[in-house]
Amino acid sequence: MSWVWLLLSIASEVTGTLGLRAAGAGRRRWLILVGIGYTCAFVFLGFALDAGVPVSVAYGIWTAVGIVAIATLARVIWKDPLTGRMLLGMALIIAGVLLVELG
Numbered sequence: 001m002s003w004v005w006l007l008l009s010i011a012s013e014v015t016g017t018l019g020l021r022a023a024g025a026g027r028r029r030w031l032i033l034v035g036i037g038y039t040c041a042f043v044f045l046g047f048a049l050d051a052g053v054p055v056s057v058a059y060g061i062w063t064a065v066g067i068v069a070i071a072t073l074a075r076v077i078w079k080d081p082l083t084g085r086m087l088l089g090m091a092l093i094i095a096g097v098l099l100v101e102l103g
Helices: 002-024 030-050 055-078 084-102
Strands: none
Touching: 002 030, 002 055, 030 055, 055 084
C-alpha cells in the first residue's frame, strides 16, 4: 500500500503544478485545484512515509517522476519545449534516484 500512497502523492502534486500553470494564464479558479492537489500530495506522501517508504527514496521518486510527468504533460497540453538537453537532464535525475534507491 505504501507505493500506492506514493503514486497518489505524485499524481496530486502533478495535478497541482499543472493547475498553477493554468491559474497563471489568468484562470484564477484553478487555484482551488492547486490547493487541493498540493494538500493531497503532502497528505499522501505522509501516508507513504508512515507505511515504511524511506524518506530519501520517497522524495527522490516523487520529484523524479513529477519532473518527467510535468515536462511531458506541459509539452502535450501547452506545447512547452522539450529539448534533447532537457530529456538528458531528466534521464540523469532518474539515474540518480535509482542510485539512491539501490544505494
